[in-house]
Amino acid sequence: MTHIRTFTAAVFAVLLMGAAPSFAAAPVTAAQGASASGIVFGIMDLDGVLRKSAAGEDILKTVNAKRKEYEAQITKEEETLKKQKDEIIKKRDKMTEADFENQRKEFEKKAAQGFKMVQERKQTLDYAFNQAMTKLREETLKITAEIARLRSLDVVFSDDSVILAERGYDISEEVLARLNKDVKKIPVNFALPKKK
Numbered sequence: 186m187t188h189i190r191t192f193t194a195a196v197f198a199v200l201l202m203g204a205a206p207s208f209a210a211a212p213v214t215a216a217q218g219a220s221a222s223g224i225v226f227g228i229m230d231l232d233g234v235l236r237k238s239a240a241g242e243d244i245l246k247t248v249n250a251k252r253k254e255y256e257a258q259i260t261k262e263e264e265t266l267k268k269q270k271d272e273i274i275k276k277r278d279k280m281t282e283a284d285f286e287n288q289r290k291e292f293e294k295k296a297a298q299g300f301k302m303v304q305e306r307k308q309t310l311d312y313a314f315n316q317a318m319t320k321l322r323e324e325t326l327k328i329t330a331e332i333a334r335l336r337s338l339d340v341v342f343s344d345d346s347v348i349l350a351e352r353g354y355d356i357s358e359e360v361l362a363r364l365n366k367d368v369k370k371i372p373v374n375f376a377l378p379k380k381k
Contacts, residue, residue: 255306
């Protein structure tokens with residue numbers, strides 16, 4: 186993918202921090218580039234790598250399967266509540282005011298429990314997805330750091346912070362290939378942490 190982004194500001198920031206060693210003789214390969222200051226850099230599409238990775242796709246598939254399971258539970262609960270409501274309305278004329286009030290309160294209690302269940306299921310899905318993706322991101326950054334070390338890259342920029350660059354600077358495909366080789370699956374934990 187062609188990057189229409191700029192790394193000038195980022196390189197300038199690195200120079201201001203004093204990280205400008207001399208790399209005049211450093212070779213420029215297809216996956217790295219050297220700026221005029223001698224800084225050797227690469228560019229990576231982190232979000233794209235996470236999304237395209239086998240582990241990322243597996244996380245999404247696992248979470249979506251659990252979502253469908255939860256949706257089936259919620260639908261069943263909604264149908265049960267609807268039947269109870271219809272039954273109460275149907276028998277309304279045959280009940281005393283006290284009986285009706287008791288059944289109404291019982292129904293509202295069950296409806297509140299159903300709403301709580303929906304909220305907990307949503308929270309569980311969000312937690313599980315975020316935890317798994319955080320682990321995948323950590324693994325991806327470890328691999329990126331290793332590739333940067335092997336290629337003697339001083340800096341790896343996120344592609345969304347770069348306006349213009351040659352395709353050769355992009356190490357995304359290399360990171361993705363290594364990630365798919367080393368990390369095929371990330372466990373997805375659907376158990377919410379216990380409240381302290």
